[in-house]
Amino acid sequence: MTAVRTEHLSKRYGATLAVDTLDLEVREGEVYGYLGPNGAGKTTTIRLLLGLHRPSGGRAELFGVDAWRDPVEAHRRVAYVAGEPFLWPSLTSAETFEFLARVHGGTDVRYRDELVERFQLDTRKRIRALSKGNRQKVQLVAALATRADLLLLDEPTSGLDPLMEVTFRDCVVEAKKRGQTIFLSSHILSEVEAVCDRVGILRAGKLVDQGTLDELRHLGAQTVEVTFDGPAPRLPALPGVTVESAGASGLRFEVTGGVGPLIAALAGQPVATLSSRTASLEEIFLHHYDHGNGGAPG
Amino acid sequence: MATAALPVSTLVRRTFLDARVRTISSACLFALYGYVQPVGFRHTYPTLESRLQFARSFANNKAVVVFYGKAYDILTVGGYSAWRVGGTLAIVAAVLGVVAAVRALRTEEEAGRAELVLAGIIGRGSAFGAALAGVAGGMLVLGLAQTAGLLAGGLPAGGSMYLALSDITVMVVFVGIGALASQLAPTRRTAIEIGIAAVAVSWLLRVAADTSSGVGWLRWATPLGWAEELRPFTGAQPLVLLLPAAATLAMLAAAARIVAVRDVGTGLLAVPDSAEPRLWLLSSPTAQALRRELPSVIAWVLGVGLYGIVMGVVSKSVSSAGISKKLSRELAKLGSGSVLTPSGYLGFAFIFFVMAAALFACSQVAAARHEESDEQLETLLAQPVGRHGWLGGRLLLATAGILAVAATASVFTWLGAASQGESVSLPRMLEAGVNCLPVGLLFLGLGALAYALVPRASTGVAYGLVAVAFLWYLVGTLLGVPKWLVDLTPFQHVGLVPAAPFRPISALLMAAIGAAVALLALWAFGRRDLAGA
Numbered sequence: 001m002t003a004v005r006t007e008h009l010s011k012r013y014g015a016t017l018a019v020d021t022l023d024l025e026v027r028e029g030e031v032y033g034y035l036g037p038n039g040a041g042k043t044t045t046i047r048l049l050l051g052l053h054r055p056s057g058g059r060a061e062l063f064g065v066d067a068w069r070d071p072v073e074a075h076r077r078v079a080y081v082a083g084e085p086f087l088w089p090s091l092t093s094a095e096t097f098e099f100l101a102r103v104h105g106g107t108d109v110r111y112r113d114e115l116v117e118r119f120q121l122d123t124r125k126r127i128r129a130l131s132k133g134n135r136q137k138v139q140l141v142a143a144l145a146t147r148a149d150l151l152l153l154d155e156p157t158s159g160l161d162p163l164m165e166v167t168f169r170d171c172v173v174e175a176k177k178r179g180q181t182i183f184l185s186s187h188i189l190s191e192v193e194a195v196c197d198r199v200g201i202l203r204a205g206k207l208v209d210q211g212t213l214d215e216l217r218h219l220g221a222q223t224v225e226v227t228f229d230g231p232a233p234r235l236p237a238l239p240g241v242t243v244e245s246a247g248a249s250g251l252r253f254e255v256t257g258g259v260g261p262l263i264a265a266l267a268g269q270p271v272a273t274l275s276s277r278t279a280s281l282e283e284i285f286l287h288h289y290d291h292g293n294g295g296a297p298g
Numbered sequence: 299m300a301t302a303a304l305p306v307s308t309l310v311r312r313t314f315l316d317a318r319v320r321t322i323s324s325a326c327l328f329a330l331y332g333y334v335q336p337v338g339f340r341h342t343y344p345t346l347e348s349r350l351q352f353a354r355s356f357a358n359n360k361a362v363v364v365f366y367g368k369a370y371d372i373l374t375v376g377g378y379s380a381w382r383v384g385g386t387l388a389i390v391a392a393v394l395g396v397v398a399a400v401r402a403l404r405t406e407e408e409a410g411r412a413e414l415v416l417a418g419i420i421g422r423g424s425a426f427g428a429a430l431a432g433v434a435g436g437m438l439v440l441g442l443a444q445t446a447g448l449l450a451g452g453l454p455a456g457g458s459m460y461l462a463l464s465d466i467t468v469m470v471v472f473v474g475i476g477a478l479a480s481q482l483a484p485t486r487r488t489a490i491e492i493g494i495a496a497v498a499v500s501w502l503l504r505v506a507a508d509t510s511s512g513v514g515w516l517r518w519a520t521p522l523g524w525a526e527e528l529r530p531f532t533g534a535q536p537l538v539l540l541l542p543a544a545a546t547l548a549m550l551a552a553a554a555r556i557v558a559v560r561d562v563g564t565g566l567l568a569v570p571d572s573a574e575p576r577l578w579l580l581s582s583p584t585a586q587a588l589r590r591e592l593p594s595v596i597a598w599v600l601g602v603g604l605y606g607i608v609m610g611v612v613s614k615s616v617s618s619a620g621i622s623k624k625l626s627r628e629l630a631k632l633g634s635g636s637v638l639t640p641s642g643y644l645g646f647a648f649i650f651f652v653m654a655a656a657l658f659a660c661s662q663v664a665a666a667r668h669e670e671s672d673e674q675l676e677t678l679l680a681q682p683v684g685r686h687g688w689l690g691g692r693l694l695l696a697t698a699g700i701l702a703v704a705a706t707a708s709v710f711t712w713l714g715a716a717s718q719g720e721s722v723s724l725p726r727m728l729e730a731g732v733n734c735l736p737v738g739l740l741f742l743g744l745g746a747l748a749y750a751l752v753p754r755a756s757t758g759v760a761y762g763l764v765a766v767a768f769l770w771y772l773v774g775t776l777l778g779v780p781k782w783l784v785d786l787t788p789f790q791h792v793g794l795v796p797a798a799p800f801r802p803i804s805a806l807l808m809a810a811i812g813a814a815v816a817l818l819a820l821w822a823f824g825r826r827d828l829a830g831a
Contacts, residue, residue: 050680053827072684080680088675092576092588102581103681122572129571139677152680 003150003181004049008058011044011205018044020205021058026183026198028149033196034185035285041205042185043083046154049183050080055176061148079104079148081156083121083185085135091126093121100142113144118167133159144171147166150181157191170250187273193281201288208288217278221254224262229270238262305420306428313402313432317760320401321436324394325443327765331387332447334460335379338776340452349373360509360615361643364608368508368517368526369456376453376531382463388468388502388525391440395469396493399476402429406487407480407563418560426557430550433473445777453531457762461530467542471521472497474549481556484565491597497706498601505608521545575752583678584691591665595699598658602651602703603710607649610714613640613722617656638721644711645797648730651707652792654766655738656698660760662696663745667756671831675758685824689746693816696742704734722796730795736805739812741767746819753829 004026011019019041026032036042049060051071060067065074087096107248116123119137127135129152136159143151157165172182185199186192192199193213200210209216229252235243240257248270255262259276266274278285314321343349353372363369371377406429415425441462448458476493481487496583500520507523508518516539519525527538556566557802579589666689669675679685708724708731715722745760752759771789784790788808793801 047676052598052676052679071679072682075680075682078680080677082673082677084673087677088586088590088674092573095577095580097457098575098577099580099586100677100681103583103678103683105682126571126573126574135577137748250512 001029003030003063004063004183005061005064006045006049006058007061009055010040010057011043011048011053012056016074019048020206022205022207024200024207025078026181027229028181029176029179030198031182031184032173033192033199034183034202035187035189035192035199035281037187037289038203039270040202042202043154044205045202046080046152046183046185050075051077077149077152079143079146081136081139081143081151083154083158085132085139085159085296087127087138089137090126090128092124093130093184094123096127096138097123097145101146104146104148107142107145107171108147109145111147112141115141115144115171115265116170119161119164128295131159133161133164134249137164138170139259140168144175147175147178147180150183151175152183154185155187156184157186157188165191168237178266189281189285194252195288199281201285203288209284213281216284221256222259222276222281224253224255224274226251226253226266226271230270234268235265235269240266302425302655304423305418308418309415309425309428310431310435313429314435317398317401317432320394320397321439322759323555323762323765324390325439327390327769328387328444328462328465329447329450330769332379332444332458332675334450334773334776335382336375336448336451336453338773339375339378341776341778348420355745358405361612363478363507364612367504367522370529370532374531376457376461379448379451379453380464380530380532383448383461383465384525384530387444388464388522389497391469391499391779391824392472392497392521393494394440395496396476396479396490397471398433398469399430399473399762400480400486400489400493403477404480404483404565405486408484410563413562422557422562425552426471430473431476437469437473440469460528460534460536463539464528464530466527467528467532467539468521468525469786470546471524471542471549473495474546474553477553478549478556479563481553481560482566484563484567484569488565488567494597494645495821499605502604504610510782512527522545530658540669553730557719568664582691583683583688584695587665587692588695589671591662591695591699592667594661595702598654598661598699599702599706600708602654605654606651606707606710607714608717609644610720613643613647613711613715614718614720624787640715641722641795641796643797644715644722644730645726645794647711648707648733648794649679649771651711651731652734652737652789653764654707655703655734656768658703659696659700659738660745660757660764662692662699662742663749663760664757666692666746667749667753668827670753673830679828686820689750689820693742693746693820697739700734700738700742701709703738704731707731707734726796729800732793732800733792736808737792740788740808740815741812743812743815743819747822748817750819750822750826753826803816 002025004024006022006024009019009022009024010017022045022228034042035046044053047057049062050068051060051067051074054068061079062074067074088099091099097107097112119141121134121141122136125134127138130138134155140156143153157168160168169191172184177193184192184196196213198210198212199216202207223244227247230249232245232249232251235251238261240255240261242254244252246252253262343352350373353369365385366382367388369377369381372381401424414427416422420428434677444462444465445458448461449455454459472493475496476489477494479489479492483492503516503520504526505521507514507520517526521542524538525542527535529535560566579585634638675688678688705728708727711730712722714728741760741764744763745756748759749756767787768789770784770787774784774787774790790806791801791804793799793804
């Protein structure tokens with residue numbers, strides 16, 4: 001069963017097309033990274049998924065329930081962390097937890113206490129007196145403690161310190177082990193790379209790429225660095241391979257496609273060391289955006 | 299380009315422009331109110347004889363003095379205008395002064411914008427001064443608007459300016475109070491509450507001074523009294539201006555002193571950051587809304603109760619001795635009904651409670667909008683919570699609040715009247731209170747519809763509708779326009795119990811329209827995007 005599905009989902013605000021015929025599908029139990037720079041349409045997508053904003057075209061479903069037509073039913077198995085931690089300033093964290101738990105229709109109190117401990121929250125503090133990072137932690141704890149089948153997280157680690165970010169990643173991994181589905185909108189690539197099974201890249205409201213990290217890597221070049229005993233030799237030109245020198249006795253190759261022809265060309269040479277690495281998510285991401293500059297989206 | 303402008307003057311302009319909607323709408327009110335008084339008086343009392351009779355019977359009536367303050371000379375157009383403007387508009391000016399100062403100072407700090415400014419090259423003292431200068435610009439606009447209204451009404455230039463000045467001095471003093479309250483309170487809400495409490499105390503002091511013999515000196519203890527003692531059009535005493543000037547300077551100096559020593563973002567009155575959890579009223583969004591609105595409902599109930607007691611007490615002193623039938627009818631045209639008997643007077647007093655109920659409805663629309671603009675609603679509606687349930691719950695809460703306001707008005711006015719041995723029955727006063735419901739529901743429905751259709755403008759639209767409708771009720775009859783035009787305001791359709799019989803059909807109709815419009819609002823709210831700030 002799919003946890004999240006959109007069909008030709010579009011949203012227009014006046015002259016701006018914020019989300020453009022989006023087709024998404026997130027399977028149950030999957031951790032889906034939703035990537036894009038500021039203003040790409042990530043938050044708009046989530047608001048459409050929750051039925052908070054009305055689609056201009058297409059539809060959004062959570063567990064097969066139309067989010068706009070029947071938001072209450074669609075939200076039964078969902079917990080949400082908003083991009084901005086706006087809560088009720090006069091309530092303390094403990095009161096906020098209690099309220100959100102009742103509104104959600106129940107929560108795992110023991111797990112919540114454990115999370116409060118792990119995220120180091122003082123629950124007697126009023127929301128008004130908390131820093132942005134601490135308010136974000138309140139939201140996270142409330143959402144995670146519900147053990148909802150689907151967690152919709154909109155840039156959940158903004159404002160968190162690196163230690164808390166680690167705690168957050170641990171929680172995501174645990175949730176995944178329990179079979180929960182996680183939709184993680186982010187622009188922090190290392191975070192997505194660390195926890196997500198599949199990634200979608202959004203640009204100007206359109207999904208420009210989607211797949212597992214391995215699938216996405218076909219786009220990025222593989223980097224092969226070779227050092228030789230003695231000066232670097234001159235190699236014949238190979239299709240899909242660019243060469244640049246790296247010091248007196250080294251060469252760096254950027255390879256798109258297979259590395260076979262390169263290995264063959266290197267066979268007779270005095271190779272001392274050879275290292276290869278695949279494209280990082282950052283390189284894939286930049287690849288999409290660099291190529292998009294000035295051109296029409298998509 | 300204005301890149302060369304001084305940082306401080308940029309801040310002054312910002313403060314002035316931030317308040318532009320409030321400044322413009324208040325300026326319209328001040329100009330219109332100033333214009334209507336002289337014109338209405340000439341129209342209703344054209345001859346000296348009619349004015350003499352009016353003066354003898356009406357203006358020295360203590361119960362009327364409660365509303366309009368002490369009259370020094372109401373045989374002339376100028377004197378009458380000064381009486382009406384100084385007594386009523388001065389209270390509006392006081393409230394505006396508090397709001398203007400708190401918005402410019404405490405709200406900026408609470409929202410964190412002040413921190414941004416103070417991180418730059420502007421010092422705390424300069425920022426404080428710049429905010430007040432921006433507020434002063436707004437007051438200048440109001441003074442000019444009022445002068446223009448009085449001039450258009452045919453009053454002489456010098457007197458008009460002086461009358462407008464007397465009104466604005468009240469605002470100036472209350473800007474001082476608002477500035478001081480902004481240093482004491484850590485939140486906008488508390489600062490406004492302190493300021494409004496100060497307005498209430500000033501009003502009570504004036505009421506006591508104007509209506510009780512032997513304590514006339516109390517007039518010198520309230521800014522509203524100083525405005526009376528300036529005596530525009532009735533033997534001006536400009537030296538009295540020293541009093542508001544000195545009081546304001548003292549308060550601003552104290553506020554500036556506090557600004558210099560306290561931490562940015564805090565107030566002198568500390569609020570504890572931590573608390574033991576109190577888990578009552580958290581079971582649903584509506585329960586939690588009640589929890590948050592409870593302090594404000596209590597404040598409304600206290601205010602209405604206080605006003606009710608005063609009205610009840612002074613109703614005893616109303617007398618109709620020596621009033622002709624003809625004059626009674628003329629007085630009725632002033633929009634006051636027959637105010638010359640205790641029950642007539644109470645009927646007149648109750649229209650203000652009806653207005654209070656309508657304003658309370660607006661405050662609840664504003665609270666709902668606030669929950670949305672602060673994006674708490676987004677968190678809420680991402681839960682298994684329906685939009686209709688949420689808004690419907692808020693509207694029910696508002697209705698319960700209107701009921702509370704109505705019941706308080708009835709009971710406390712009765713208590714006040716009964717304490718003076720006045721023979722008004724409690725059931726009759728409760729019947730009077732019932733009048734608050736249909737009008738309150740009508741404006742609640744209209745406010746909710748505005749909220750559903752134009753969320754960002756909804757608070758202004760809701761309050762604006764009530765203000766326009768009530769002003770039209772007060773002045774519409776004075777201007778001699780066709781009856782159907784006057785009848786456009788809902789307040790015209792209230793049967794002013796106990797002066798007049800209850801009007802069940804009008805009441806039912808207004809309540810039904812309110813309910814229908816509220817249903818429409820629920821439907822429309824279900825179809826729109828949530829709208830942030």
